[in-house]
Amino acid sequence: MAEYRDYGPAAPHGPDMTATHDPLHEMTPNEKQIFDYLLKPDDSYNQNGIYWGDMSWPEQIKFASKNDAQETKREASSVWSMFKEDPLSPFSYYFKNMVIPGAGLGLEGYVLFSIGNLKPLFQAEGSFAKCWKKPYSACNPAWIAAVEYMEISGIIVGQVLVGILGDWLGRRWGLIQDASIMFIGLLMLTAAWGVTLNGWIICYVWSLFFYGIGVGGEYPMTATSGMENAVGSGKISTKEDRLHRGRKVTSAFLMQGWGQFFNQVILIVLLLIFHHGSGNPPYSHVAVQWTYRISFAIPAVGTLWLVYYRTFKMKSASKQLAAAKRKSKVTGYDTDSLKLTFTYFGPRMIATAGAWFANDVFFYGNKLFQSEFINVILPDNDSIMPGWLYNLINVGVSLVGYYLASFLIDNKLYGRKRMQMVGFFMDFILFVIPAFNFEPYKSLEHIKEFQTMYFLSSFFNQFGPNAVTFLVAAEVYPTPIRATAHGVSAAAGKLGALLASVLYNYIDTQMKFYVVPWFGLMGMLVTILFLPDTTGLDLKEQERRWQFIRAGRESDYHGVAVHPKHLSWWERWRGVGKYYDAEADYKQKIEEMRADWEA
Numbered sequence: 001m002a003e004y005r006d007y008g009p010a011a012p013h014g015p016d017m018t019a020t021h022d023p024l025h026e027m028t029p030n031e032k033q034i035f036d037y038l039l040k041p042d043d044s045y046n047q048n049g050i051y052w053g054d055m056s057w058p059e060q061i062k063f064a065s066k067n068d069a070q071e072t073k074r075e076a077s078s079v080w081s082m083f084k085e086d087p088l089s090p091f092s093y094y095f096k097n098m099v100i101p102g103a104g105l106g107l108e109g110y111v112l113f114s115i116g117n118l119k120p121l122f123q124a125e126g127s128f129a130k131c132w133k134k135p136y137s138a139c140n141p142a143w144i145a146a147v148e149y150m151e152i153s154g155i156i157v158g159q160v161l162v163g164i165l166g167d168w169l170g171r172r173w174g175l176i177q178d179a180s181i182m183f184i185g186l187l188m189l190t191a192a193w194g195v196t197l198n199g200w201i202i203c204y205v206w207s208l209f210f211y212g213i214g215v216g217g218e219y220p221m222t223a224t225s226g227m228e229n230a231v232g233s234g235k236i237s238t239k240e241d242r243l244h245r246g247r248k249v250t251s252a253f254l255m256q257g258w259g260q261f262f263n264q265v266i267l268i269v270l271l272l273i274f275h276h277g278s279g280n281p282p283y284s285h286v287a288v289q290w291t292y293r294i295s296f297a298i299p300a301v302g303t304l305w306l307v308y309y310r311t312f313k314m315k316s317a318s319k320q321l322a323a324a325k326r327k328s329k330v331t332g333y334d335t336d337s338l339k340l341t342f343t344y345f346g347p348r349m350i351a352t353a354g355a356w357f358a359n360d361v362f363f364y365g366n367k368l369f370q371s372e373f374i375n376v377i378l379p380d381n382d383s384i385m386p387g388w389l390y391n392l393i394n395v396g397v398s399l400v401g402y403y404l405a406s407f408l409i410d411n412k413l414y415g416r417k418r419m420q421m422v423g424f425f426m427d428f429i430l431f432v433i434p435a436f437n438f439e440p441y442k443s444l445e446h447i448k449e450f451q452t453m454y455f456l457s458s459f460f461n462q463f464g465p466n467a468v469t470f471l472v473a474a475e476v477y478p479t480p481i482r483a484t485a486h487g488v489s490a491a492a493g494k495l496g497a498l499l500a501s502v503l504y505n506y507i508d509t510q511m512k513f514y515v516v517p518w519f520g521l522m523g524m525l526v527t528i529l530f531l532p533d534t535t536g537l538d539l540k541e542q543e544r545r546w547q548f549i550r551a552g553r554e555s556d557y558h559g560v561a562v563h564p565k566h567l568s569w570w571e572r573w574r575g576v577g578k579y580y581d582a583e584a585d586y587k588q589k590i591e592e593m594r595a596d597w598e599a
Contacts, residue, residue: 158216163487423464
């Protein structure tokens with residue numbers, strides 16, 4: 001009879017009893033349409049089912065431009081609809097999805113930026129100056145130097161320790177622990193005291209070290225939880241993940257910039273309040289004490305709220321990690337995944353850790369410009385206000401870089417890898433030019449150009465390696481050891497900061513300009529060679545590939561996670577991309593979905 005069909009062993013909704021049939025055999029048009037909708041979404045594939053990475057360069061430009069225009073229109077329409085219903089709802093959405101996930105980084109940005117801002121205030125006031133300025137008559141100079149070293153050391157401890165614990169005990173536990181440590185650390189900083197100034201500085205240093213442990217843990221915990229919440233826990237990825245995963249993570253990260261901004265504003269306001277409306281010296285001991293202590297007390301309130309929020313409102317933060325552990329039948333720390341990660345993704349660690357190391361040398365090097373041009377513009381200045389005001393302008397420029405990075409980091413035509421390479425290269429140029437023309441640029445005649453390079457170096461640092469390193473250090477690794485890998489990469493970055501803070505004590509300013517640019521080239525080189533470009537890559541595909549690797553079947557995976565577009569130069573040279581086969585992968589995914597349905 002015509003209405004009956006003999007499906008035999010290849011029945012589309014039944015198991016393959018022979019394990020030999022083609023899964024596409026006898027597929028109806030309706031079935032194919034459903035599978036294409038699930039497996040070939042229109043933001044990654046064209047109407048012919050071709051992956052965007054397989055298109056020619058002109059076709060990629062056309063495809064990406066069309067998708068970006070459609071998505072921009074959709075988002076604008078969505079914001080407008082929200083606004084019409086409730087004018088404050090777009091701000092509420094931004095606060096919930098960007099501000100709260102990055103609140104920890106905003107608070108730590110505030111406090112760490114405050115350490116550098118308070119130093120010139122301590123050096124400017126009479127009694128504190130005995131401790132903070134040569135010849136250090138009231139304090140041991142080793143403890144003054146330890147302010148930076150111990151702060152960075154605490155951060156490194158937190159990055160590595162909490163990264164491991166976050167993969168072991170879960171993201172939620174790590175987030176709560178970080179906020180709790182930072183809250184206690186802020187209480188210690190606010191109340192730091194001693195019978196002598198030297199006793200006070202010892203208390204201050206150890207408070208910073210303790211606070212730094214919480215700060216260090218924020219890096220892997222915020223990056224991994226933000227990314228995994230963006231991806232979701234379902235079997236099929238969402239358009240939000242594929243198109244805006246990078247934006248979601250970097251939007252949380254840029255709160256660090258807002259923390260720096262508000263710290264500078266609050267310090268200026270506090271000094272004006274306690275110094276009788278003036279920002280000029282001489283500064284009284286009482287004014288400095290109140291300014292310093294209140295500036296630490298304010299974020300303590302916000303951090304206490306963060307402890308509450310993470311404890312009671314983020315109960316599903318570890319959901320993605322728990323799902324990954326269930327698949328691998330692991331309950332504690334996944335040591336097998338750690339070994340496999342170094343086996344298969346070891347060179348990626350060179351990229352994420354090496355680039356972060358180079359970037360932090362630059363980040364500290366940026367401060368070199370400011371002290372030089374202030375001395376030229378205001379040669380007899382003894383007020384801290386000009387430095388604070390230029391800091392405020394610089395943070396504003398940095399925020400522009402943060403936001404532009406957030407908007408373009410998911411753009412298929414620019415994306416992560418290109419953004420990081422361009423940022424490193426521009427920072428190299430902006431440091432190497434004054435390095436070999438130092439005296440002319442220090443002159444009053446050319447000081448405006450010197451200032452311009454200062455602000456541009458800040459912009460390209462944020463619109464480049466500073467934003468990208470934070471994202472990719474989590475993104476290019478599998479879920480079971482993601483926090484560990486991010487923590488180790490971030491710790492390498494802080495080693496760069498430690499190198500800079502030690503090295504700069506032994507060389508003059510011009511020599512610093514000679515040294516710093518080459519770290520830009522180093523960062524660019526490791527990015528080109530070892531960093532894969534995960535722009536536009538479905539993170540579910542990377543996790544799918546990881547399951548094949550975990551099962552010892554790397555060669556059986558044929559999906560887009562091994563597409564040459566998403567591999568580093570090193571991985572391509574090693575032949576990892578040879579397993580990519582779009583047609584075989586499509587058939588394989590259909591079989592996997594049918595097996596899931598049957599199960």
